Amino acid sequence: MDTEIDGNTLAAMSLSKFGVEHMFGVVGIPVTSLANRAVSLGIRFIAFHNEQSAGYAASAYGYLTARPGVFLTVSGPGCVHGLAGLSNAAVNTWPTVLISGSCDQNDFGRGDFQELDQINAVKPFSKFSVKPNHISEIPSSVAQVLDWALLGRPGGCYLDLPSNLLHQKISQSEAQNLLTEAQNNRVKTEIPFSVPNSKIDEAALLLRRAERPLIVFGKGAAYARAEHALKKLVETTGIPFLPTPMGKGLLPDTHALAATAARSLAIGKCDVALVVGARLNWLLHFGEPPKWSKDVKFILVDVSEEEIELRKPYLGLVGDAKHVLEVLNKEIKDDPFCLGNTHPWVEAIANKAKENVAKMEVQLSKDVVPFNFLTPMRIIRDAILGLGSPAPIVVSEGANTMDVGRSVLVQSEPRTRLDAGTWGTMGVGLGYCIAAAVASPGRLVVAVEGDSGFGFSAVEVETLVRYQLPVVVIVFNNGGVYGGDRRSPEEINGPYKDDPAPTSFVPNAGYHALIEAFGGKGYLVGTPDELKSALSESFSARKPAVINVVIDPYAGAESGRLQHKN
Numbered sequence: 001m002d003t004e005i006d007g008n009t010l011a012a013m014s015l016s017k018f019g020v021e022h023m024f025g026v027v028g029i030p031v032t033s034l035a036n037r038a039v040s041l042g043i044r045f046i047a048f049h050n051e052q053s054a055g056y057a058a059s060a061y062g063y064l065t066a067r068p069g070v071f072l073t074v075s076g077p078g079c080v081h082g083l084a085g086l087s088n089a090a091v092n093t094w095p096t097v098l099i100s101g102s103c104d105q106n107d108f109g110r111g112d113f114q115e116l117d118q119i120n121a122v123k124p125f126s127k128f129s130v131k132p133n134h135i136s137e138i139p140s141s142v143a144q145v146l147d148w149a150l151l152g153r154p155g156g157c158y159l160d161l162p163s164n165l166l167h168q169k170i171s172q173s174e175a176q177n178l179l180t181e182a183q184n185n186r187v188k189t190e191i192p193f194s195v196p197n198s199k200i201d202e203a204a205l206l207l208r209r210a211e212r213p214l215i216v217f218g219k220g221a222a223y224a225r226a227e228h229a230l231k232k233l234v235e236t237t238g239i240p241f242l243p244t245p246m247g248k249g250l251l252p253d254t255h256a257l258a259a260t261a262a263r264s265l266a267i268g269k270c271d272v273a274l275v276v277g278a279r280l281n282w283l284l285h286f287g288e289p290p291k292w293s294k295d296v297k298f299i300l301v302d303v304s305e306e307e308i309e310l311r312k313p314y315l316g317l318v319g320d321a322k323h324v325l326e327v328l329n330k331e332i333k334d335d336p337f338c339l340g341n342t343h344p345w346v347e348a349i350a351n352k353a354k355e356n357v358a359k360m361e362v363q364l365s366k367d368v369v370p371f372n373f374l375t376p377m378r379i380i381r382d383a384i385l386g387l388g389s390p391a392p393i394v395v396s397e398g399a400n401t402m403d404v405g406r407s408v409l410v411q412s413e414p415r416t417r418l419d420a421g422t423w424g425t426m427g428v429g430l431g432y433c434i435a436a437a438v439a440s441p442g443r444l445v446v447a448v449e450g451d452s453g454f455g456f457s458a459v460e461v462e463t464l465v466r467y468q469l470p471v472v473v474i475v476f477n478n479g480g481v482y483g484g485d486r487r488s489p490e491e492i493n494g495p496y497k498d499d500p501a502p503t504s505f506v507p508n509a510g511y512h513a514l515i516e517a518f519g520g521k522g523y524l525v526g527t528p529d530e531l532k533s534a535l536s537e538s539f540s541a542r543k544p545a546v547i548n549v550v551i552d553p554y555a556g557a558e559s560g561r562l563q564h565k566n
């Protein structure tokens with residue numbers, strides 16, 4: 001007999017058929033059954049406490065796997081909490097799908113339970129949104145959001161599932177037909193190669209003729225898995241390179257041509273910059289003086305034509321970073337050139353980098369107690385390096401913690417750094433950790449976070465414990481946002497002047513005890529030996545752990561290195 005299934009089951013069947021292996025989310029009315037069905041069909045559903053973290057997880061999963069990160073929320077407030085993840089995906093250009101249940105269409109406008117016009121609410125952050133009108137439209141809607149998330153410039157998409165549709169029924173045979181039809185209508189998401197030969201020739205010529213060329217790459221190149229093509233380009237041409245924070249690791253930070261430690265010189269003096277999968281936004285000082293020379297010729301490689309039009313580079317190559325670099329490598333191979341170690345530009349960058357690294361090492365080598373940011377970061381760096389390959393995925397957020405971590409921690413493998421990203425989003429840490437552990441089974445995940453960043457979603461340590469994920473969260477605990485009470489005397493005024501400062505948290509908070517409440521392992525450390533021992537034990541155990549590192553509250557700077565934006 002042809003049995004009937006409901007909309008929840010059909011949505012779960014669609015997700016499974018169209019290749020979804022993991023989902024993140026928070027269940028409740030009307031989507032609990034969808035999650036349960038998905039699990040019964042072989043999808044791993046990671047249940048969070050808060051949709052915000054689930055959304056951050058989905059966005060990072062999209063980035064790490066180049067497949068849509070899918071997260072599920074309830075209607076109304078659940079969808080609104082999910083906007084955090086969707087917007088983060090949109091801004092970072094990561095393929096992500098938010099699926100929210102919504103109120104009964106027949107009761108919309110009458111103040112139904114958790115009623116919201118969700119299609120309108122997601123509009124600013126969604127590349128493509130769809131709300132099926134009948135159960136029969138569920139398979140095609142699921143296929144569309146999954147495809148659109150990947151298409152062209154990746155980003156966030158939204159699927160709205162009204163509760164009345166989730167309870168509608170359809171026969172099994174009709175459902176199978178609809179699934180097959182939707183599968184047959186799927187859109188090809190591979191990026192076609194359409195860069196004219198003349199542009200590739202011109203790019204090769206510009207690099208060849210440059211006196212001070214530089215290759216800059218970002219998380220778009222990481223997403224495109226362009227590491228082999230980049231390595232080949234850098235090593236055949238001998239051109240120094242500069243990764244953006246999340247581009248770090250595509251080529252090892254320790255590479256002889258790495259200009260990271262000579263960043264100001266590299267961007268200030270280069271005459272041709274090949275920028276691959278990185279926007280000339282605030283992170284790259286908009287590509288403008290005084291940080292860059294006014295005469296620099298930019299060659300931009302980006303999948304988004306819109307991005308190239310916005311920046312108006314000297315030369316724009318619209319396409320997939322890996323593909324474009326492979327074709328460029330072929331072109332260069334026919335008439336090779338290499339700057340060599342004694343080239344004045346290469347030498348200048350290498351010398352400056354060596355000088356800066358040596359200066360930093362002097363600071364790092366000191367054992368400062370109570371801890372500043374540098375001493376524990378050096379100890380963490382060395383412990384991570386001691387693990388060898390595969391390197392752990394490092395998640396980093398916080399003002400000073402993230403800034404110091406970016407310069408001290410060494411990245412040598414692609415896509416091993418997740419941080420606050422394009423939007424400087426704080427609170428992403430736990431979600432990213434969970435995504436990284438789920439996306440890369442067997443790999444250790446190490447979060448190095450400020451106490452403020454950690455606090456946004458600290459209860460997700462329970463999620464770590466529940467799923468027994470190999471995540472070690474190191475909290476730099478300096479008692480607040482930027483640490484301590486930094487108000488000037490004239491700011492300490494008014495009837496509430498005796499309240500704690502807006503930047504302060506409870507001093508000496510026991511973050512390690514939080515994970516212990518759920519059965520995880522907690523460590524409280526304040527000296528180099530205590531930290532070394534906690535790292536060694538937790539890295540070998542590969543079980544959920546929180547290391548609460550007590551930092552001098554006055555050690556950091558307000559807003560880290562972004563004081564000028566405050």
Ligand code: ADP
Nearest residue numbers: 218219220224244277278279302303304320321
């Ligand atoms: P970063 O923060 O590392 O500087 P951005 O997020 O600013 O990087 O830039 C990433 C860029 O990469 C975006 O403009 C996006 O359009 C682009 N991008 C995404 N996927 C690809 C791809 N496959 N090939 C080339 N560029 C890509």
